[in-house]
Amino acid sequence: MKAIIPILAILSLLLVACGQTAPVEEKSGETLGTADQVVTINSFKFSPAEVTVRTGQTVVWKNQDSASHTIAIDGTESPELFNGDTWSHTFDTAGTFDYLCGIHPSMKGTVVVE
Amino acid sequence: MSRIWTAFIFGIIVTLAMNALDMLYHVVTDTAVHLNYVAVKFTIIFATVFLIALVIGRGKTPGIVTSVLGPVAFYFYYSVASPTLDRSMFTIDEAVWYVVVHVIALAIAYLLAQSFVVKQKGGRLPFAILVSLAALPLYWGWLMALVKLGGGLDEDTTKVMTMGAAFLSLAILFVLIYGATWFCKKGHFPGFAAGLVFGIISVITGATVLDAFVRIFVIGIPYVLAHQLKGAA
Known part of the structure; x- marks a missing residue:
């Protein structure tokens, strides 16, 4: 009987500690905005490969492929996008932004910001 | 979390779960599970899952490629590994049929991890199933290692698990893990709380403190x- 007391004490401490754990990690990535241009990913290709937007506008990438992809653009990289996932990026400066898939660097595209 | 680390832990979890299914198949069909054999299989399957997740990505197509390529690679190793395997003992997987068994086990583990845990479909239940399956080979391997450390022979390690003991262990692991996710979601x-309870149970049933700690x-x-x-x- 005496052996049960420390066991119960440990279990009580564990339950108390449960309430003090860190929050569940959430999927990182930029907040989805209104899409001004949508680029779909299919068969290891970006379609269309080149899109044009104005400054302040947002491009949304939608993965419709059976493999995961990322978008490496403008010094940032999206989280790994699985089938059905989307990721968006807003362009605040004019210019031509070449991007690629971080997993498959042969997949390339361009965003022209006017 | 970096892509390399994600692919690494994905590889570990999928490979452990695949090995659990395979080990259960072995005890159900009354064929022995050897520690060395499991270690080799783990290494080859893990390398396949990890590298494909890293280089091709994850999803339906990479999952199919992984599920086929891993067991085929293991079969090739198994077929040519005479100098490193005692062929009087390791004769189980010489039939091509076992490639199919491994493909099915790996496909189930991959699907469970990718579709239900990574994409968070189905809540706690598939998570608890995956973790229970992943924990089983670690537990099983530990019991086998204890026999080896105690001076036992390879054949002795194959006797640490019977079919009943294997399924009972899996059931206990599942109840503890599912219970932990139920009482404490964040x-x-x-996981360590459930592990501690597992350790306490083992001490009560006669295990050593070291065993309980592991x-x-x-x-x-x-x-x-x-x-x-x-x-x-």
Whole structure:
């Protein structure tokens, strides 16, 4: 009987500690905005490969492929996008932004910001 | 979380779960499970899952490629590994049929990890199933290692698990892990809490303190790794 007391004490401490754990990690990535241009990913290709937007506008990438992809653009990289996932990026400066898939660097595209 | 680390823990969890299914198949069909054999299989399957997740990515197509390529690679190793395997003992997987068994086991483990845990479909239940499966080979391997450390022979290690003991162990692991996710949903801590309960139970049933201590990590490590996979991208 005496052996049960420390066991119960440990279990009580564990339950108390449960309430003090860190929050569940959430999927990182930029907040989805209104899409001004949508680029779909299919068969290891970006379609269309080149899109044009104005400054302040947002491009949304939608993965419709059976493999995961990322978008490496403008010094940032999206989280790994699985089938059905989307990721968006807003362009605040004019210019031509070449991007690629971080997993498959042969997949390339361009965003022209006017 | 970096892509390399994500692919690494994905590889560990999928490979452990695949090995659990394979080991259960072995005891159900009354064929022995050897520690060395499991270690080799783990290494080859893990390398396949990890490298494909890293280089091709994850999803339906990479999952199919992984499920086929891993067991085929293992079969080739198995077929040519005479100098490193005692062929009087390791004769189980000489039939091509076992490639199919491994493909099915790996496909189930991959699907469970990718579709239900990474993409967070189905809530706690598939998570608890995956972690239980991932914990089983660690527990089983630990019991086999204890026999080896105690001076036992390879053949002695094959007797640590019967079919009944294997399924009972899996059931206990599942109840503890599912219970932990039920009572304490957040963070990594529930895994170690469940492991501690597993250790306490083992002490009560006659295990040593060292054995009990290891059991904390038998559940804790796969729990923490699988938890990191939740929504990992």
